[in-house]
Amino acid sequence: MIVEPGSCPPTSLLSTNHREQKPLINRFHMAMSKPSIKQNGHLNKNENRTDDEYGGGGGGGGGGGNENGNGNAEICPKIANGDNRKSRSNNHHNRGNDPTRWWLVHFIQRFIADPKRTLTRSRSATDATRFLRHIQTRISPAIKCDTVYEESSTNTKRRNSNCDQNQSSAYTRMRSQSVPNNSVCSKNHQLLSLQRQSDTMTRSSSVHDLRRHEVYRANELDFGPIIGQGFYGIARTVTFRKTGQIMVMKETKTFDKEAQKIFVKEVQVLKRLKHPNVLNFMGLLLDKDNQMCFLVDYIAGGTLKNIIHDLSIPLTWLQRLRYAKDIAAGMEYLHSCNIIHRDLNSSNCLVKSDGQVVVADFGLSRINLEDDDYASAPMNDGSSGSFRREQRSTSTTITSNGNIVVVRPKTRRQILRDRQRYTVVGSPYWMAPEMLKGQCYDERVDIFSFGIMLCEIIGRVQADPDYLPRTQDFGLNVHLFNQKYCSKDCPKQFIAIAIACCDINPDSRPAFCVSHPWLEALALSVETGVGLSSTSNGDNSS
Numbered sequence: 001m002i003v004e005p006g007s008c009p010p011t012s013l014l015s016t017n018h019r020e021q022k023p024l025i026n027r028f029h030m031a032m033s034k035p036s037i038k039q040n041g042h043l044n045k046n047e048n049r050t051d052d053e054y055g056g057g058g059g060g061g062g063g064g065g066n067e068n069g070n071g072n073a074e075i076c077p078k079i080a081n082g083d084n085r086k087s088r089s090n091n092h093h094n095r096g097n098d099p100t101r102w103w104l105v106h107f108i109q110r111f112i113a114d115p116k117r118t119l120t121r122s123r124s125a126t127d128a129t130r131f132l133r134h135i136q137t138r139i140s141p142a143i144k145c146d147t148v149y150e151e152s153s154t155n156t157k158r159r160n161s162n163c164d165q166n167q168s169s170a171y172t173r174m175r176s177q178s179v180p181n182n183s184v185c186s187k188n189h190q191l192l193s194l195q196r197q198s199d200t201m202t203r204s205s206s207v208h209d210l211r212r213h214e215v216y217r218a219n220e221l222d223f224g225p226i227i228g229q230g231f232y233g234i235a236r237t238v239t240f241r242k243t244g245q246i247m248v249m250k251e252t253k254t255f256d257k258e259a260q261k262i263f264v265k266e267v268q269v270l271k272r273l274k275h276p277n278v279l280n281f282m283g284l285l286l287d288k289d290n291q292m293c294f295l296v297d298y299i300a301g302g303t304l305k306n307i308i309h310d311l312s313i314p315l316t317w318l319q320r321l322r323y324a325k326d327i328a329a330g331m332e333y334l335h336s337c338n339i340i341h342r343d344l345n346s347s348n349c350l351v352k353s354d355g356q357v358v359v360a361d362f363g364l365s366r367i368n369l370e371d372d373d374y375a376s377a378p379m380n381d382g383s384s385g386s387f388r389r390e391q392r393s394t395s396t397t398i399t400s401n402g403n404i405v406v407v408r409p410k411t412r413r414q415i416l417r418d419r420q421r422y423t424v425v426g427s428p429y430w431m432a433p434e435m436l437k438g439q440c441y442d443e444r445v446d447i448f449s450f451g452i453m454l455c456e457i458i459g460r461v462q463a464d465p466d467y468l469p470r471t472q473d474f475g476l477n478v479h480l481f482n483q484k485y486c487s488k489d490c491p492k493q494f495i496a497i498a499i500a501c502c503d504i505n506p507d508s509r510p511a512f513c514v515s516h517p518w519l520e521a522l523a524l525s526v527e528t529g530v531g532l533s534s535t536s537n538g539d540n541s542s
């Protein structure tokens with residue numbers, strides 16, 4: 001049985017029935033068996049075929065058999081990967097009610113079994129690649145999915161935008177984690193590209209507070225140990241000899257173009273931002289073996305995820321509310337800068353030694369720039385799905401943190417672009433339902449991710465749907481969440497905000513400029529013991 005696009009998984013798929021799932025597995029394998037796809041460590045032939053040569057789109061693979069029949073179609077990743085929740089997953093399995101399974105089935109159906117469809121709706125290859133990677137690493141480590149697609153920059157018609165050099169083919173494909181001959185951009189070219197892009201951005205930026213950043217040389221720094229690794233990059237501490245300041249240097253793990261694009265994107269976003277709850281960009285590093293490196297503040301306390309899930313660390317409600325308030329403040333700022341984070345999750349929030357949280361990891365975020373070369377007739381209609389709807393005709397605004405932001409009316413093209421965000425990126429557990437369903441989405445996907453994080457904070461529960469109860473339509477199972485994870489002493493407004501943020505309907509999710517003051521007021525109320533007025537407690541029942 002196959003789930004039709006746009007529909008929820010049928011109930012039959014929720015039961016753990018191998019026979020019923022086989023076609024899906026086979027579809028998956030058909031898709032993954034196409035030429036140029038590397039399976040099980042063996043590189044297929046026809047490496048250089050473009051996606052167009054696949055003919056008829058990836059969706060056409062439905063119904064085929066599993067060509068290699070090698071049992072690689074392990075559909076229940078947590079059983080396969082030796083996860084310590086193995087027995088728990090097995091129990092789900094036996095009970096015939098495995099939430100991970102329908103979750104995974106949906107992913108396979110929608111995004112893997114039909115890669116062309118995904119990619120044609122995708123605005124960036126990096127995004128598609130990243131998503132596939134996330135599926136592989138976070139949902140189904142058992143699934144071999146080493147193929148990476150790279151979209152050409154044909155959709156990038158922005159003036160002066162020159163990051164992508166290949167303007168010709170519709171889709172080219174490349175292997176990630178390899179070092180293609182031509183993939184190493186020279187350091188100078190990368191830096192020049194970055195500079196030119198940043199110039200473009202500076203001209204069109206709506207953010208006034210663009211700072212000058214330093215360019216460090218390797219011989220000015222002492223290199224410390226590696227403190228962590230992400231999918232594309234390595235983070236290590238470095239000390240600036242002159243001042244003794246400790247920073248974190250992020251460098252690409254490989255020389256491949258895809259990783260470099262992610263890095264360029266992260267720098268593009270980071271360098272524009274300055275906010276106490278957003279990771280601070282320090283500068284670029286020159287002469288480090290032709291590798292893209294940049295420096296950010298060192299955040300000593302580790303990831304929020306580690307803290308909230310380490311039950312040996314006591315967390316008061318006040319502290320939890322402060323975490324939530326800090327993230328909301330950082331996100332309010334990001335959204336005010338027309339940036340969608342798209343990968344907001346508890347691993348991407350870092351906790352300072354004083355307990356303050358900063359939002360980090362902007363490799364997948366999306367910036368909305370002014371696009372002056374298009375007929376710039378401002379649109380003042382009240383259509384949905386666009387940034388700062390309420391502010392479109394405003395010229396300046398001040399964020400809650402005192403930053404002055406100039407808001408220009410949107411051009412027709414921007415509004416069009418806002419409605420066409422189809423790229424599916426991020427970490428599935430935190431991903432908004434509209435994104436999971438492949439629908440249009442906007443900045444409110446971040447609010448949903450925030451809602452899932454609030455649930456994690458409130459219940460000290462993993463976002464994994466094996467633990468955090470979810471509904472079939474990818475929402476939060478409010479009843480079960482309340483029942484299992486909301487203790488009696490939790491401020492009920494805190495729970496109400498979390499639930500509101502997880503609403504299936506994006507229109508019902510409170511914007512960060514609303515939830516931030518709510519959480520601030522709530523934290524103050526908990527701290528002082530003074531009750532909240534009905535207008536400041538997030539209770540929108542009235």
Ligand SMILES: Nc1ncnc2c1ncn2[C@@H]1O[C@H](COP(=O)(O)OP(=O)(O)OP(=O)(O)O)[C@@H](O)[C@H]1O
Pocket residue numbers: 227228229230231232233234235248250279296297298299300302303347348350361363
């Ligand atoms: N500025 C920082 N201060 C302190 N630790 C950091 C900092 N940046 C990253 N780290 C640590 O290094 C780890 C790896 O970070 P990195 O940003 O490279 O990848 P990630 O965000 O965990 O994964 P991915 O990029 O795949 O989403 C983080 O999980 C965190 O523990």
